[in-house]
Amino acid sequence: MEVTRMSSTASRTYLDQFPAEAKVIKAAFWSSFMALAIGGLLGLVQALHRTDVLRFIDPADYYTVLTAHGVLLAITFTIFFLVGIFTWAVTTSLDRGVVDIRFTWAWYIMMVVGTILVGVSILGGVVDAIPTYADVLFTFYAPLQAHPAFYVGLVLFVVGSWLAGADWFRTWWAWRKENPDERIPLPTFMALTTTLFWYLCTLGVALSILVFLLPWSLGIVDSVNPLLTRTLFWYFGHAVVYFWLMPAYMMWYIMLPKLSGGKLFSDPLARVVFVLFLLLSTPVGIHHQYLDPGIAEGYKFIAMTNTMFLLLPSLLTAFTVVASMEHGARQRGGTGYLGWLKALPWRDPVFTGMALAGLMFAAAGFSGMINAGMNINYLVHNSWWVVGHFHLTVGTAVALTFMAAAYWFIPQVTGKALWSRQLALGQVLLWFVGMTFMSNAMHRSGLFGMPRRTAEPQYQGFNFEPAVGTVGEINAQVALGAVLLTVALAMFLLNMVLTSFNDDSDSLPANTYAGTLSGPEDSPAVLDNLKLWTAIAVVLVIVGYTLPLASIVDSGGLFGPDISGFQLAIETDPALVLESVREVMP
Template sequence: MIDKPTRLLALCHFWVAFGAFALACVLGLYQVLERSGLVPAMQSPGVYFASVSTHGVLMAFVLTTFFIMGFGYVVAVSSLKTPLWNPKLAWAGFGISLLGVVLAALPLLTGNASVLYTFYPPLQASVLFYLGATLLVVGSWLWCVVMIVMHSQWKAAHPGATVPLPMFATTGNAILWLWTSAGVALEVLFQLIPWALGWTETVDVGLARTLFSWTLHPIVYFWLIPAYIALYTFVPKAAGGVLFSHDLSRVAFILLVVFGLPIGFHHLYMDPEQGSGFKLMHGVGTFLVALPTLLTGFTVIASMEIAGRRRGGTGLFGWIGALPWREPLVLAAILAFLMLIAGGFGGIVNASYAMNAMVHNTAWVPGHFHLIFAGTTVIMYMAVGYYLWPRLTGKPLISDSLPVIQLWSWFLGMVLMTTPWHILGLLGQPRRISSVAYNSLLTLAWDPYELAMIVGGLVLTGSALLFAYILWQSQTGPAAEQAFEVEYTGYQPADGPVHPLLNGFKVWNVAILGLMVLNFGYPILQFFLAKTFGSIPWGY
């Protein structure tokens, strides 16, 4: 059982994460109403872009970072069966990150940081926003230190033993985040903060976008890995089965960490500052990183088939109906895979240069992003919340049926909102607009899809508030009669000790370094080596 101080630490992280999530969903509903142009009284470009920026930061940075840190502490203590290393450092990380959120919130909510969550220059925010973002990242680095130290200490105390899969993946995610966040850290510290303070008059936009691309796509896997940990280590047990392959699971996580990093230029396909050769290299890498997702789909679905057949399922697909669909972890996994299949198809489109040219900067892009992140990733965060809440609070969930209703409503709302979004992108609706003027046959054709998106937004907001209600009511309810333990999925009997390459990250860090130098070395150095006219790389 997790000790009380660690449970409190994890709960504090989770409440910041889910509180930010609930607020972001309310803002999202306002945005889909305002952007539709169907409610003229609501139209205000200033308020809209302040809301979009706040919504994006809360979802992409606050929800994810605090959830991942809280989940990591739970995984480390429960899977390694050892006390948390240096709780003071963990609390310091929480405090620094929370201070960063507060600092960034001030300019966001007052309209002084309406730069979207990507904060690309030449859009400029208040320096408080950049300082807050920096502190959020610095706090998360302390979490990375705790995870890596606990991983190393456990290996030292258990020579030759296999690191438990959930901790192995969590450590991989910490390493991924340290590599990933370096790009945006360089951009903010050396470009954006001096520029926002007035110390420099110019900023090299091409360099800033290149450094942010270092972070922009790998951060998706930083968000996604906790969902994959749940799929591998919680879902098969909840379904009544075992993990199909321990080795394949580790291979998938290693591939995510290694190949998830040097692929950011598919976000810069339409940008002129990088050559086509480097864009091709990053494009090939983007297709390679689909491999761990395919491995995950195969392994987890095979694990669920084992469970379904154990429960009496027969025939080719009879095992699917035999699964416990009313178990939140199992239901969330099924719905997550359905959204991942559709979102993955959209990812192939985005990674393909010619097709990207058609959908770039259209409504297709946020449709794809919401389906993958708010769909696949967030629904697994919710399921993890339902699973861990009794184990952190010592109190059962208030209902067995409400979580199931909530997960179904989140899935249906996401389908209702993102499907029209994709279609609008194919019809040519621009991405970064605050409203639509229905004054032509082209824009009038968008009207039914905007209405469908509003319905989807309403369902999603209601689902998000129901999620927060279930957690709050459960935490304030009566204590359970028995203790809840965090239990992980077992493995197939044939699985023995893993290969050393699948039990650590020393070799893989060297591989990452080589790939990063190859894919980002010259593209960054060129800004310092190339002769320019009227532009200085760092703005000095």
């Protein structure tokens, strides 16, 4: 069915098929790229400051920069790209436009307004003319407190993403009326299952913001329970990782096989994987809180068990995607046990970027297993190891896949050919190399306890040996990686801008995705029963979270034991400095 549909649209770009939707997707992609540009640049500022290569900001401003870097990249860049990809996936695979394009623009604009509010709130920390503050880091739980505008902006952004999900569901319902006996096409199935667990997990953060953090920031309530807001954040905070990751998975499932020259190995296996993510993404967040007092070890053990089960869909994905690539390579004449690797289209930046992102994700999976283990997590908790880990996941598996995908998508939604394939290939390779240097040093230093979220850690004047080499080498490696990543980012943005102004619109690929060797007809129909899987996911959340939340509220109170919170700032009043000096030098 899918292959037939694709052949009927052969040689037509997405812009030819869905011109109205292409405009929204293009806008979402550019919003994503702008967040990537600002957030990425701030990442360089941070890396150079922390490693003492170049310090031109106040140490207190480091945390403003860190917050902006985290929020703009982990939330804004990823989710704007996601809504673009999912809109493409739903409309392309259902072969119909959205139900009401005004509704589509409405959720996009709501997300933009939310982003502006959040961005301005954070930048208020370094611009005196803006009377806001939000040095609360990406995790934004109490006791750090932000300006109300920050929380309002987050709410608008998340509600916008909810409406985007509603848009995809409406489009699918409209299609289902016209095609009552059809299975859900795989790309739409992926978008819908991801949306369902997004609804489920964002309920926690919505509750945290609307009931606790926003009223607290507005002065309506005097205090909050920090552990409760923290647990509600992580209820959302781990699932959001899979929310970023699912569009990347989608690309690996439906684009990599096609780019390799073949077909997806198994549609049913892909459906099983997305069902497992719907079930297991949310009831695992407590594994971020292994070191939190106030949560019993038994609950943490349940979260660890659920987390380890999440390895299953990732390993299934590795098998399916590599099998599909091998099939494609053999179709292209590849032979031998490993010789088929040579037949893959390595000169294609879209393929190479996605393949290398997948390779990095394998490494990220291993460091993730260590994070997820209760006992060994104590070794690396809140260390630079964790930063190294998520720069491999969101910073490479997701970001590199998205950038590689953009080389295919931007021509699709603009009707303009990619400006330079060579530059694009160099860009994805440079990102891969830069991240290798940076994440390796972060992992090594974290193993020996070097902390994360520290503006100016001091390792002079005493004997300290990190894993392999010296602290100076680690800093140099992180700084080198950050510079290479920034250069790669500039190359990406340059290519995107010049593509948008490119007059060449010849030889654009048709808007298609991979067919399947084993299609939906080979899978049980129950896999498409979204109500059933959602109900089971809700039950798992209730099992995983009811008792821990009840225990936290019981011991700390719903609004906490008079925790008033504070705004992060370092005053440099000369009188205070003199007073401090007098205390030690009477």
